[in-house]
Amino acid sequence: MAIRTFIEAIREGMGDELRRDPAVIILGEDVGKKGGVFLATDGLWAEFGDDRVIDTPLTESMIVGASIGAALNGLRPIAEIQFADFIFPAFNQILSEAARMRYRTVGGATVPMVIRAPYGGGVHGALYHSQSIEAFFTHVPGLKVVIPSTPYDAKGLLRSAVRDEDPVLYLEHKKMYRSVRGEVPDGEYTVPLGRAVVRRPGRQLTVIAYGLMVHYALEAAERVAGEGIDCEVVDLRTLRPLDRETLLGSVRKTGKCLVAYEDNRFMGYGAEIAAIVAEEAFDYLDGPVSRIAGPDTPAMPYNHILEDWFMLSPAKIADAIRKLAAY
Amino acid sequence: MTSELAAAAGLADADLVAMYRTLALARALDERMWVLNRSGRAPFVISGQGHEGAQVGIAWPLRRDHDWVAPFYRSIATCLAVGMTPRELMLAQYAKADDPSSGGRQMPGHYGHVGRHVVSVSSPVATQILHAVGIALAAKIRGLDQVAVAIMGEGSSNQGDVHEALNFAGIHKLPFVFVVENNGYAISVPWERELSVRDVASRAAGYGMPGVIVDGTDVLGCYRASRDAVERARSGGGPTLIEAKVTRLTGHSSDDQQTKYRSEADLEEGRTHDPLPIFREQLRVAGLLDASIEGVLAAEISALVEDATAFAEAAAEPDPASGVDHVYGDPAANEPPPPWQPARGSVADRVIS
Numbered sequence: 038m039a040i041r042t043f044i045e046a047i048r049e050g051m052g053d054e055l056r057r058d059p060a061v062i063i064l065g066e067d068v069g070k071k072g073g074v075f076l077a078t079d080g081l082w083a084e085f086g087d088d089r090v091i092d093t094p095l096t097e098s099m100i101v102g103a104s105i106g107a108a109l110n111g112l113r114p115i116a117e118i119q120f121a122d123f124i125f126p127a128f129n130q131i132l133s134e135a136a137r138m139r140y141r142t143v144g145g146a147t148v149p150m151v152i153r154a155p156y157g158g159g160v161h162g163a164l165y166h167s168q169s170i171e172a173f174f175t176h177v178p179g180l181k182v183v184i185p186s187t188p189y190d191a192k193g194l195l196r197s198a199v200r201d202e203d204p205v206l207y208l209e210h211k212k213m214y215r216s217v218r219g220e221v222p223d224g225e226y227t228v229p230l231g232r233a234v235v236r237r238p239g240r241q242l243t244v245i246a247y248g249l250m251v252h253y254a255l256e257a258a259e260r261v262a263g264e265g266i267d268c269e270v271v272d273l274r275t276l277r278p279l280d281r282e283t284l285l286g287s288v289r290k291t292g293k294c295l296v297a298y299e300d301n302r303f304m305g306y307g308a309e310i311a312a313i314v315a316e317e318a319f320d321y322l323d324g325p326v327s328r329i330a331g332p333d334t335p336a337m338p339y340n341h342i343l344e345d346w347f348m349l350s351p352a353k354i355a356d357a358i359r360k361l362a363a364y
Numbered sequence: 365m366t367s368e369l370a371a372a373a374g375l376a377d378a379d380l381v382a383m384y385r386t387l388a389l390a391r392a393l394d395e396r397m398w399v400l401n402r403s404g405r406a407p408f409v410i411s412g413q414g415h416e417g418a419q420v421g422i423a424w425p426l427r428r429d430h431d432w433v434a435p436f437y438r439s440i441a442t443c444l445a446v447g448m449t450p451r452e453l454m455l456a457q458y459a460k461a462d463d464p465s466s467g468g469r470q471m472p473g474h475y476g477h478v479g480r481h482v483v484s485v486s487s488p489v490a491t492q493i494l495h496a497v498g499i500a501l502a503a504k505i506r507g508l509d510q511v512a513v514a515i516m517g518e519g520s521s522n523q524g525d526v527h528e529a530l531n532f533a534g535i536h537k538l539p540f541v542f543v544v545e546n547n548g549y550a551i552s553v554p555w556e557r558e559l560s561v562r563d564v565a566s567r568a569a570g571y572g573m574p575g576v577i578v579d580g581t582d583v584l585g586c587y588r589a590s591r592d593a594v595e596r597a598r599s600g601g602g603p604t605l606i607e608a609k610v611t612r613l614t615g616h617s618s619d620d621q622q623t624k625y626r627s628e629a630d631l632e633e634g635r636t637h638d639p640l641p642i643f644r645e646q647l648r649v650a651g652l653l654d655a656s657i658e659g660v661l662a663a664e665i666s667a668l669v670e671d672a673t674a675f676a677e678a679a680a681e682p683d684p685a686s687g688v689d690h691v692y693g694d695p696a697a698n699e700p701p702p703p704w705q706p707a708r709g710s711v712a713d714r715v716i717s
Contacts, residue, residue, distance in 0.1 A: 099528035106498020143467035145478040202693035
């Protein structure tokens, strides 16, 4: 097995799918000769050419809307939104069109497409290059939402997303692109959508996380382990459809649940997790379902002190674990 | 012996009669839909009356089940012209389970047909232009020899998606035709308040494509413009914008009373642009219609409307349990949230014990 960075795994996943299936195309801003602003598509234009790797104008609604049409006519587009913060001009196309096409045609027309978007902060990206957007989109039935946390999963989930018959929003934490490395098999493998994984087994408290927060939660779990707090860390990997079994199984075992998410706390994805745990595992709980999340400011500020104040960290998660463990 | 009228359009006489029949059938179905609405049997109707001449003329050059249309909520005659049946359109009006457009999930007028390559209509306007452009992109990449047509009103044409779509279609010379059925009103707002230019077609220049204006009462003029645009698109010449000047003979929908914002003189003037009597007269003059042929056609159309109405009226309603179907392709992902149940006894049980 080779060691790959997170972004290398994503790039390999796209390359493999482009090679495997001539129906797969990529379109987005700067995805061609430049290879994307993060170099996620680096080298793909040279290998697959203008028809398969298409530079678009600065038109997010078009990138998604034309991908919907291309999917209706037999292609499997991978649409890149340069930063998740810029996805909102395409919100109508995603919500009203991509996610509803199957439902409103009673299964007659489907939209197999992937929308890739780098999200997340801690990279000095300020208000418009740091945002977490999952809460807006996990609210949408008909859309699948994936957030990988390891290079292995990034490649395996991307392949599954490309092969899926429904639209998939595939969010990549940009801070992980080059900072996270891991083993990635050379051959064919996939990671199924809709399956969470326990990253660290533990007995006393469950931390639910996804994306970068999985790594922070694992680090926090190590920190408190020395204090005698034994945490289990669940990596959701697919936010919708949600793997309730793994999530509830863990909480029923540990009796305590902390949800860690980088997004604004109010109405964030963790609120739904908390509600599900409260409804379906109430009798097993030994403490309040808790959330550690970003502050309810409009977005992440630029200045490094302010950014650190906004961002979750292993230390902040460890504090939240201690507080809940002591309940 | 082909009539001069047909010969000038490069069509056979039978084609012209078939076009007229489609136009008249669309009108008759549309009128029946209003009757159903006003008699309390259909909560909503949205109409194509006044647009049908342009719709039939423009749809006629398309290759059925091969080319694509992304229509809008007035496209009743377009849908008939590309092969949807009166029964199918009436099933949509009644929102019955077997409605091929949406199985009764969408409001009437939101047509779609997978086999006929009619892209499902939604209510947020102008989104379909991007789907048609994407379909055209796929056709070009896959070498499918297809043309994609997006159709909407001039009101919808102001949406940002239109700008993004036309720009992209122009850059890549996609096999795409953009049709604007300009009836002068966006619900209640007259064109002077919704367009900064007199003609939507003049905007085509900004996207590197021809903009063509046609009179929506001139069915064969619409046909010729569409035929040229479709041929141009299919042969790699790139997209065309066709603006058809039409009239809206009804309110925006069954929930709109257009006398509130349109003068009687305006409405009267609009009625002079009804394509149905104009095309009929044209065919009479050409010797293609007479009282006898019209009588046969009228009886045939009447029977089709009666049949479609009775068929849709008697058709099964959707099963409420089917409401959760087709959210995702993977049935396991479609499961609705389970109703709330305590996992182990109830809170009350625990308190008592």
